Amino acid sequence: MSKRLLLVEDELGLELTLTDRLISEGYLVEVASDGETGFKRANSEIWDLIILDVMLPKKNGFDICRDLRQKAINTPIIMLTARGQVIDKVLGLKLGADDYLTKPFEMMELLARVEALLRRAPLLENLSADIYQFGSVKVDFRSAEVTKDNQIIELSAKEFKLLRHLIEHRGNILSRDDLLDEVWGYNAMLSTRTVDVHVAWLRQKLEPNPKHPQYILTVHGLGYKFAG
Ligand code: CA
Numbered sequence: 001m002s003k004r005l006l007l008v009e010d011e012l013g014l015e016l017t018l019t020d021r022l023i024s025e026g027y028l029v030e031v032a033s034d035g036e037t038g039f040k041r042a043n044s045e046i047w048d049l050i051i052l053d054v055m056l057p058k059k060n061g062f063d064i065c066r067d068l069r070q071k072a073i074n075t076p077i078i079m080l081t082a083r084g085q086v087i088d089k090v091l092g093l094k095l096g097a098d099d100y101l102t103k104p105f106e107m108m109e110l111l112a113r114v115e116a117l118l119r120r121a122p123l124l125e126n127l128s129a130d131i132y133q134f135g136s137v138k139v140d141f142r143s144a145e146v147t148k149d150n151q152i153i154e155l156s157a158k159e160f161k162l163l164r165h166l167i168e169h170r171g172n173i174l175s176r177d178d179l180l181d182e183v184w185g186y187n188a189m190l191s192t193r194t195v196d197v198h199v200a201w202l203r204q205k206l207e208p209n210p211k212h213p214q215y216i217l218t219v220h221g222l223g224y225k226f227a228g
Contacts, residue, residue, distance in 0.1 A: 002028045003048040003118055008038030008064065009080070010056050014103075018051070021107055022114075035059030042068055042075065044133055044228060046167075049117055051110075052097070053080045054088055062088075062095055069096035072131050076117040078110070132167050134215050134228040137206050139163065146206070153205050158183065162198050163206075166216060166226035175223040199224060 005027045009015045015031055022029045032038035035056035042050055042064065050068075054061035061079055068075070079100040081088040092100050098120075099113050130142045136149045144160055146153045155163065162183045166174065174182075176192035183198075184190055203210040217225045 002026055004028045004030070004046070005114070006030055006032065006038070006042055006045075006047045006050045008032045008035065008042070008050065008056065008061070009053045010034060011053075017107075018110070021111070025111060027114075035061070035064055039064045039067060043071060043073060046132060047075050049114060050075050050077045051080065051114075052077050054092070055082060062091060065092065065097050066095045071133070074130065076120070078113055078117065080105075132228070134167075135208060137215075139167065148206060155202075155205065159198055159202055159205075162195075163202055166224065167228060170226040170228045173219045173222050173225050179224065195224075 005022060007015065007018055007022070007029055009018065009031065010033050012033075015033065019029050019031060030041070032041050036058040038052070038056065039059055052061045052064060056064075065077055065079065068077070076099075077097045079088075079092040079097040081092065081100055081102050088100075098117055101110055101113060130140060132139045132141065137153075138147045140146070141164065146155055146160070146163070162179065165179065165183050176195045179195045180190060180192055184194065199216055200210075203213050203216050207213045207215060215227055217227055219225050
C-alpha cells in the first residue's frame with residue numbers, strides 16, 4: 001500500500017517540486033499550505049509521515065509539532081528549516097520532530113530521510129497512527145480505548161472492531177455485506193440487520209447528534225461511509 005504523506009508548506013514552488021517528485025516515487029501526497037490547515041489535517045487523519053515547514057502562515061511548524069506530540073500523535077515528522085537556523089534545528093528536535101532538513105536541500109537527501117523514517121516507523125496493521133480523533137472522540141487503537149469529551153465510552157468488542165474498520169476505510173463506501181464479512185467473519189450466520197444495529201449503537205455512543213450523524217454516514221442503497 002502506498003504511504004500517505006502530508007506536506008505542510010506555503011512556498012508554492014517548493015510545494016509543487018516536492019509533490020511531483022514524491023508522487024513519482026510512489027507516495028500519496030497531500031498538501032496543506034498554511035499552518036492551521038496543516039495542523040488540522042495532521043491531527044484528524046492518518047498519515048505515514050509529515051513534512052513540515054517551520055515558517056508558515058497562521059501557525060508555525062514548531063507549534064504544530066509540539067501540539068501534535070501533546071495529543072500523542074506520533075507520526076514521523078521531518079521539519080524544513082531555513083538556512084543556518086541552528087537554533088531551529090535544536091528546537092525542532094526538542095519539540096518532537098524526528099528529523100530536519102535545512103533549506104535549500106537536495107531532493108535526494110529528502111527522499112533518503114523520508115525512506116529512513118518510514119522504515120523506522122512501526123507497522124501497526126493498516127494504521128500508522130495509534131490514535132485517531134474525530135470531533136471530540138478519540139480512539140486509541142493500541143489500548144482499544146475510546147473517549148468522547150475526555151470521558152471513557154464503553155464499546156463492545158464488535159463495536160470497536162466495526163469502528164476501527166470504518167476508520168481504516170474512511171471515505172470509502174462499505175456495503176453491509178462487506179462489513180458483515182470483515183467484522184463478523186465469513187462464517188457468521190447473521191443478517192445485515194446486525195450491521196445496522198451496531199452502527200446505530202456506535203452513533204448513539206459517539207455522534208454529537210445520533211439522529212443526524214456527521215461521521216458514520218448512511219449511503220442510501222449502498223451501505224455506510226465514515227467521514228472523519
Ligand atoms: Ca515557509
